[in-house]
Structure formats: C-alpha cells, structure tokens
Amino acid sequence: MWKNALFVCVIAFFMNVATGLYFHIGETERKCFIEEIPDETMVTGNYKLQLFDPRTGGFMPSSPGLAMHVEIRDPDDKIILSRVYSSEGRFTFTSHTPGEHVICLYSNSTKWFTGSQLRVHFDIQVGEHAIDYANIAQKEKFTDLQLRVRQLLDQVDQIAKEQNYQRYREERFRQTSESTNQRVLWWSIGQVGILVAMGFWQMRHLKSFFEAKKLV
Incomplete structure (x- = not known):
C-alpha cells in the first residue's frame, strides 16, 4: 500500500514541477503543447518573445508591436482560453475537466515583422507551483508559519487531485480495454459466422452439381 502511495507522490511531484524551455517559431507557425492536468487545478504560463537580429545573428528584446496569441483547449476540444497578450507576460486558467489540455502559442509577426524569426521562452507551472504565495x-x-501551513495544505490537496486523476486514467484505460476486447470477440464471432455460411453455401452448391451430373 505504501509503495503505491509513494509512486503516486513521485508522479505528482514530476507532473507539478515547473517546466521551462524556449523554442523558435516563424511568422505563421503555431506551437502546441499537451499537458495532462487534473480537474480544478490552476495552471500558469509565463512567456517572453525575442526577435531575431540578422545583423548580430542573435535575438534582441521584442518590439512593442509584437504580441502573443494564446489558445487553450480542454480534453473535450472546447476552447477555454483564447486571448492576445503582449510580447511578455503570463496567462492563467483553471482546469474543469481532467485529461490532456492543448496549449497553443502563435504570434502576430505577419502584421509587424514579415519573415522574422522569433524565440519564445515558455514556462508552465501546475498546481500549487502556480500560486503566488508572496x-x-x-x-x-x-x-512565515501560517504561509508554510497554507503551502502544505495546498500540496496535500494537489496530491489528492493527482490520485483522483490516476484513478480516472485507470478507469478510462479499463473501459478502453473492455471495449477493445468486446470488439475483438464480435469480430471473431462474425468471422466464424461467415465461414459457416460459406461452408453451407459450398455444400449446397456441390449437392446441386452432383445432382445435375446424376452422380448421386
């Protein structure tokens, strides 16, 4: 029992650790990320745009006219956030459905900087890591003690959400497995039925052939 609890805690830790990266996009390119999020969980994304400088071969701070469009879809493919932000900032949303959320980013560089390449610094924080405790x-x-207690309570609450999400995933996997097994069973029954029908037709055909040739 304690091994299962330890496993869930480890999974929760790695899923909630802030992940930071940067990537390059073109003027019409869209980058999307998939994040598995439990229900009723806060998610915060921080980003910063940099514009490629062909003179130096590096990236310089973005122009005031540059903006970032953020679009987020829930597991049911419903848009829960679609908004244009400035070239540097953050967005926040709360999940209401457990599962894979798609976070897409793209800029308005076609309007201001045709043909330019952009570097996007992106950081996602999930759960209690997205809360500004300061x-x-x-x-x-x-x-300090009250704040630490609040953090611990939020961590316990997030672990409980992660455990519920793991149970939800297990249930979905079991339903998918049962559905697949049932389809395989019906497919096998259908194949047997087709073989029986073909055998019966062949026997009828051979009987008619033998009777026509007066062999029986």
Whole structure:
C-alpha cells in the first residue's frame, strides 16, 4: 500500500514541477503543447518573445508591436482560453475537466515583422507551483508559519487531485480495454459466422452439381 502511495507522490511531484524551455517559431507557425492536468487545478504560463537580429545573428528584446496569441483547449476540444497578450507576460486558467489540455502559442509577426524569426521562452507551472504565495502572504498578512501551513495544505490537496486523476486514467484505460476486447470477440464471432455460411453455401452448391451430373 505504501509503495503505491509513494509512486503516486513521485508522479505528482514530476507532473507539478515547473517546466521551462524556449523554442523558435516563424511568422505563421503555431506551437502546441499537451499537458495532462487534473480537474480544478490552476495552471500558469509565463512567456517572453525575442526577435531575431540578422545583423548580430542573435535575438534582441521584442518590439512593442509584437504580441502573443494564446489558445487553450480542454480534453473535450472546447476552447477555454483564447486571448492576445503582449510580447511578455503570463496567462492563467483553471482546469474543469481532467485529461490532456492543448496549449497553443502563435504570434502576430505577419502584421509587424514579415519573415522574422522569433524565440519564445515558455514556462508552465501546475498546481500549487502556480500560486503566488508572496502575494497571498502580503494580502492575508500571514506569518512565515501560517504561509508554510497554507503551502502544505495546498500540496496535500494537489496530491489528492493527482490520485483522483490516476484513478480516472485507470478507469478510462479499463473501459478502453473492455471495449477493445468486446470488439475483438464480435469480430471473431462474425468471422466464424461467415465461414459457416460459406461452408453451407459450398455444400449446397456441390449437392446441386452432383445432382445435375446424376452422380448421386
């Protein structure tokens, strides 16, 4: 039992650790990321755009006219966020359906910088990592101990959500397996039925042939 709990805690830890990266996009290119998120979980994304400088071969700070369009779809392919932000900032949303959420980013570089290449620094924070505890401490006037207790409570709550999500995934996998096994069974039954029907037709055909030739 304790091994299963330890496994879930490890999975929850790695799923909730902030992930930072950067990538390059063209003027009409769209980059999408898939993030598995439990339900009722806060997600925060931080990004910063840099514009390629052909004179130096490097990337310089973006122009004020450059913007980033963020589009997020839930597991049911419904848009839960679609908004144009500035060249540097953050977006936040809360998941209401457990599963794979698709986060897509693309810029308006065709309007301002035709043919330019962009570097996007992108960072995703999930669960309690997306909560600004410094702001909470200042707003609620928490002491260090109270703030630490709040963090621990949020971590426990997030672990419970991760456990529920793992059970949800297990249930979905079991349903898929049962559906696949049932389809395989019916396919096998159908094949047997077709073979029986073909055998019966061949026997009838051979009987008619023998009777026509007066062999029986």
